[in-house]
Amino acid sequence: MPIPMVDLPKIHAPYQGALDEAVLSVVHGGGYIGGPVVEAFEKQAASFLDAPIIGVGNGTDALQIALMSLGIQPGDEVIVPAFTYAASAEVIALLGAVAVWCDVNESTFTIDPNSVKDVLSDKTAAIIAVHLYGQCADIESLEKIAVGIPIVEDTAQAFGAKFIKGKYSGRFAGTVGAFGTFSFFPTKNLGALGDGGAISSTNADFLVKAKSIASHGQRKKYEHHLLGLNSRLDPIQAAALAVKLKFLPEALSAKTLISEQYLAAFQPLKQVVVPETASFSNHTYHQFTLTIPSEKRDRFVEYMREKGISTMVYYPIPLHKQKAYAHFEPRTSLAISEKLSRSVISIPVHEALAPNDILAIKDAITKYFS
Ligand SMILES: Cc1ncc(COP(=O)(O)O)c(C=O)c1O
Incomplete structure (x- = not known):
């Protein structure tokens, strides 16, 4: 059996009983849409992140709802890195807005604030800052460059990452921008047993609006104030997420320890560039990506x-x-995004990797590049 990128059954094994029980209690309880299980998870996640959060259907919906809540209109410009998962830009196009590409930092892979400066215009209506691969993007610099422009933190890959320096020191990724959006796709830091997502906001009114948009634009049943969509966090997923969130700190620590071993092993290799962590962030290593x-x-x-x-x-x-x-x-050079797309390679870094798997990965890569 090859060593997989992620091994969900193995990751779940230590708490499979609790996961089964949580899911089955929803199955037997009969409440399959919304309700107390979803509310309890939202409360638990809000307490973990120290920020309000609402559950939605998935991370892509979360982004779309965030942009809709900001009132993004056809023709508005939204700045987004060219080097990210398509969902970050897809939602801009779906709203008829204009995706304006910016480049990323070659060492950390996250949005390059200087590149944002190049493409800012009087039509810029929002910036999507992606916390790519598990570390925080430079939100503070973006705020200085794009004064007053709302920032949507695409936190799909960085649930649990933290700012450790500067204005936002101690705060979690996804909790400092106008909106933070999260994905609970099964392989993410906090993964469900299917699709799931969430939205946070520093602005209570924005979050009320987002909640309404996620529910067909309703505030009261059958009263539709806004154009919305149907995007719900499923109670079965919420039940599973509530169990998994308890184990998240442990999982992130395990991934950090593995990554530290990788860094020590690969740093000396001349042809290999190891991922860098920005000074203002920790790294949750959603991906361990070499160049x-x-x-x-x-x-x-x-x-x-x-x-x-x-x-x-x-x-x-x-x-x-x-x-x-x-x-x-x-509208600007995207040379780093182009270069990275030709040269990045991610290797397995999940918390259930056995010591001999880690050894095999280190050995194989070291031998290849020595
Ligand atoms: C950076 C980024 N944004 C958005 C998404 C979309 O999340 P979802 O798959 O939950 O819709 C993903 C998922 O892979 C992602 O990696």
Whole structure:
């Protein structure tokens, strides 16, 4: 059996009984939409993050609802990194707004505030800052550069990441911008047993609006004030998430320890660039992503496959080169996004990796690049 990127049954094993019990109690209870199980999870997550949070259907909906709550209109410009998962930009296009690409920092992979400066305009209506791979993007610098422009923190990959320096020191990713959006896709830091997502906001009125938009624009049943959609966190998922949230600190610590071993092993390798953590953030290592010479990547992937080790390329094509988004023409250099899409490679880093798996991964990579 190859070492997978993520092994959910193995991750769940230590608390599988509690997970089964929580899910079955919803199945037997008969409350399948909303209700106390969802409310209890929202409360638990809000207490963990020290920020208000509402559950929604998934992380993509969360982004769309955040933009709708900000009143993004057709023709408005929304700045988004070219190097991220498509969902971050997809929601802009779905609203008829204009995705304006910016570049990312080569060492941390997150949004580059200087690149944002290049593309700011009087039509800029929001910025989507993605906390990519599990560490915080530089929200404080973005705020200084784009004064008064609402920032949506796409926290799909960074539930549990924290700012450790500056204005937001001690605060969690996703809790400092106009909106923070979260995904509970099963492989995320906090993953459900299916789809799930959440939204936080520093503005209580925004969150009320978001909650209404997520529920067909209703504030009261059958009174539709706003154009909305149907995006609900499922109680079965909420029950599972409530169990998994209790184990999150442990899981994040385990991933950090594995990553520290990787960093020590790979730092000396000349052809390998290890991921850097920004000074103002911790890293939850949703992904452990190396940068290697682009001409060697295909062969390296093949070599790892032969060794029984999975790898993944997140993301092989920057968004401005995707057919679906080709009509959003770049307005600044996206050279780093292009370079990274050719040279990044992510390796397994989940909390249930056995010590001999970690050893095998370290050995294989060290041998290949020595
Ligand atoms: C950066 C980013 N944004 C948004 C999403 C969308 O989340 P979901 O799959 O829950 O819709 C993802 C999911 O992979 C993501 O990685």
